[in-house]
Amino acid sequence: MTGAPEGFTYRVRKNGDIELLHHGRPAGVLRGRAAARFLADVEQDDPQELMARLTGNYRHGNERVARNHPRNRGRQA
Template sequence: MAGPPEGFTYRVRKNGDVELLHHGRPAGVLRGATAARFLAEVDEIDPQELMARLTGNYRHGNERAARNHPRNRRR
């Protein structure tokens, strides 16, 4: 099973956009209402998990089980 997400940081731009970084490289930009919601939630929940979810770099832990499913065995 994969460990907790790590390596995410963010910075707020002058225009209010939020830039998400993963190990210093751009991973996404949040604008408008999404950026405001992110800034409100980042203090309440685990920021690493939140940023991983928003960028799509979130492992669900079921990759190994899905590989062994009968539908995927032939691949």
């Protein structure tokens, strides 16, 4: 299926928020306790996997193709 997550980066904003980026595009923002916890965890865990997990199910680019698949044609999204 897919390999390990890649292409994630993060930057710390002036106000302390953490902006998560996937291939340079915004994928999420962490604020407050979540941002502090992220900064502590990113040193211990695999940063790519951690950021992929925090951003949830980001778009993979196959949504349009999957919608037209025969098994999904009758479903409403």
